[in-house]
Amino acid sequence: MPPRLQVDRLTRRFDGAPVVDDVSFQVEPGQVACLLGPSGCGKSTTLRIIAGVDMQDSGRILVDGQLICDTDFRIPPERRAIGLMFQDFALFPHLPVRDNVAFGLPGGFKANRDRVGDLLERVQMTRHVDSYPHQLSGGEQQRVALARALAPRPRILLMDEPFSGLDERLRDGIRDETLALLKDEGTAVLLVTHEPQEAMRMADQILLMRRGRIVQQGAPYNLYNAPVDRQAAGFFSDIN
Ligand code: ADP
Ligand code: MG
Numbered sequence: 001m002p003p004r005l006q007v008d009r010l011t012r013r014f015d016g017a018p019v020v021d022d023v024s025f026q027v028e029p030g031q032v033a034c035l036l037g038p039s040g041c042g043k044s045t046t047l048r049i050i051a052g053v054d055m056q057d058s059g060r061i062l063v064d065g066q067l068i069c070d071t072d073f074r075i076p077p078e079r080r081a082i083g084l085m086f087q088d089f090a091l092f093p094h095l096p097v098r099d100n101v102a103f104g105l106p107g108g109f110k111a112n113r114d115r116v117g118d119l120l121e122r123v124q125m126t127r128h129v130d131s132y133p134h135q136l137s138g139g140e141q142q143r144v145a146l147a148r149a150l151a152p153r154p155r156i157l158l159m160d161e162p163f164s165g166l167d168e169r170l171r172d173g174i175r176d177e178t179l180a181l182l183k184d185e186g187t188a189v190l191l192v193t194h195e196p197q198e199a200m201r202m203a204d205q206i207l208l209m210r211r212g213r214i215v216q217q218g219a220p221y222n223l224y225n226a227p228v229d230r231q232a233a234g235f236f237s238d239i240n
Contacts (some may be wrong), residue, residue, distance in 0.1 A: 002065030004029045004188040005050070005156050010059035012045055020045050020056070021212035027156065027205070032182060032189040034199035037209035038235075043192040046209075047158050050190070051084055052077030063155055083154030083187075085145055087161045091133040097144050098129045104152045112151070119147040122181050139170045146178060150185055157182070159191040163198065175201055197239050200224065208232060 003026035012020040020042045027033045035043045048054035050061055052069065060070035068075045091100050101116045102109035109116055120126050123143035133141055149157055163171050179202050182189055193199055199206050200220045208216040208223060216228040227233040
């Protein structure tokens with residue numbers, strides 16, 4: 001079976017300087033991979049290229065063995081079956097929760113009551129099915145955003161610092177609940193974070209990024225126990 005996501009020698013330059021520099025990695029079906037690195041190292045740019053809202057200068061991306069973009073070919077974002085979840089939850093303010101979750105589904109809520117109902121139950125938001133986003137807390141909006149991203153069963157879900165806007169007291173709980181749901185759904189995930197603790201907690205595979213390059217990749221345990229250099233060791237050392 002081909003990997004769910006294969007990123008091959010991806011490079012993106014801004015004003016001549018590479019911000020994503022010859023990046024290669026794979027995510028297997030059902031796997032949660034974390035792109036981990038300090039602010040400005042090129043994580044979001046990598047995600048945006050995979051999503052199809054930015055373009056690489058070189059390299060290619062395949063999903064389930066199928067080419068989705070290289071330098072002369074590009075499947076548009078809406079036809080990639082790639083889900084997206086960003087830090088600002090970006091729910092549609094004029095739509096109730098049920099229509100937000102059903103947004104990407106043909107036929108909307110009416111045609112997808114069961115799927116929407118299941119997901120809202122899984123994120124413990126059943127009682128808010130008719131609420132509007134402004135009536136929800138940040139954590140609740142995040143749950144709805146997760147349900148919405150998963151509703152169309154994307155081949156891969158891209159999450160860019162999805163928990164960083166949340167109250168610290170809620171974060172661990174929501175991380176665990178999110179991970180449980182992702183595993184139940186069997187969704188392959190590429191999650192961007194600058195927090196080693198989050199990557200250690202959630203990842204099957206960590207891709208450690210620095211100044212546009214992946215400097216080490218592997219299971220969390222391996223990176224923690226055998227960091228590639230002093231800087232990587234320092235990055236993991238403040239995890240309790
Ligand atoms: P991260 O998500 O890891 O914080 P980004 O991918 O957002 O990093 O950005 C990586 C680098 O690329 C940063 O130095 C940023 O300033 C630069 N950058 C991002 N987008 C653009 C752009 N559209 N034009 C110019 N520079 C950009
Ligand atoms: Mg970013």
